Amino acid sequence: MPLVALAIAALAIGFEQLVQLRYGALGIMAFLALTAGIRAKNALIGGIGAIVLVMLLAQSG
Structure with a gap:
């Protein structure tokens, strides 16, 4: 179970970084x-x- 939570957290952080790079602070x-x-x-x-x-x-788009 902790491995799944860690994987989900890593995906969330990755998505957050992608949004920040593409769309900035807003x-x-x-x-x-x-x-x-x-x-x-x-x-x-x-x-x-x-x-x-x-x-x-x-x-x-």
């Missing part, structure tokens, strides 16, 4: 808002983070 803030909203079960914070990420994705 992307990392949106990703953190999304994860904080999911962990706290707060739909407003998670929704704001998700919307900002979608807007960044749409802008670059």
Whole structure:
């Protein structure tokens, strides 16, 4: 079980670095808002983070 948790943490950190490299500080803030909203079960914070990420994705595509 600890190996699975370590692998998931490594993937999360890797994804976070990818978002930061591609979308800058705003992307990392949106990703953190999304994860904080999911962990706290707060739909407003998670929704704001998700919307900002979608807007960044749409802008670059």
